[in-house]
Amino acid sequence: LKYASARFLTSAPTLASCPADSGAEVAFAGRSNAGKSSAINVITQQKALARTSRTPGRTQLINFFTVGEDSQCRLVDLPGYGFAKVPEKVKLEWQRHLAEYLQMRASIKGLVLVMDVRHPLTEFDLTLLDVADERELPVHILLTKADKLKRGAAKNALSQVRSRLREWEDMVTIQLFSALKRDGVEEAHQRLDAWLDG
């Protein structure tokens, strides 16, 4: 697929206001600041398709992007989670909303889970793996900011995450990624193609 053709479709504040649940979607999730927006922008070869930001917006929207000619093939940017400066109650509300999307959305073919290679597998990352597992949704993990580690250390981090997720190896694939160096883009495209082109 031509990911560079990705265009903003719509933002949805709730599950009910998402676009029609037909066609195929790949959703991106990750802890705030993990590098999710940067990853989406590099994968789609665009400067600011997904907004990179230091502080999260007040409203947490699900953003939809179309890939290709019609709107039947979509990338979905889910709200970042775990941002420290948000009250616990609001945090839980956002997390429930996100899990609900992953549980209910029929057109979702796979979940890309973006993690900072230096701080992978937060508690809510593991919760999302459980949610995905419950509906047998495949997950691709981008261990991003790999440029922040030396090559050996990055490879170690990759193997550690692999071994911690051994029980899920049938549904989970993992790769190193760097938005800064544009490393791992080809591998990410192949995974998205497998989900969206099939």
Ligand code: GDP
């Ligand atoms: P998001 O909150 O998950 O969408 O994270 P962003 O994409 O906004 O990135 C958070 C911060 O990490 C920003 O300052 C980015 O410039 C930085 N960042 C994102 N990806 C990378 C990367 O691959 N390498 C490095 N060195 N920094 C990155």
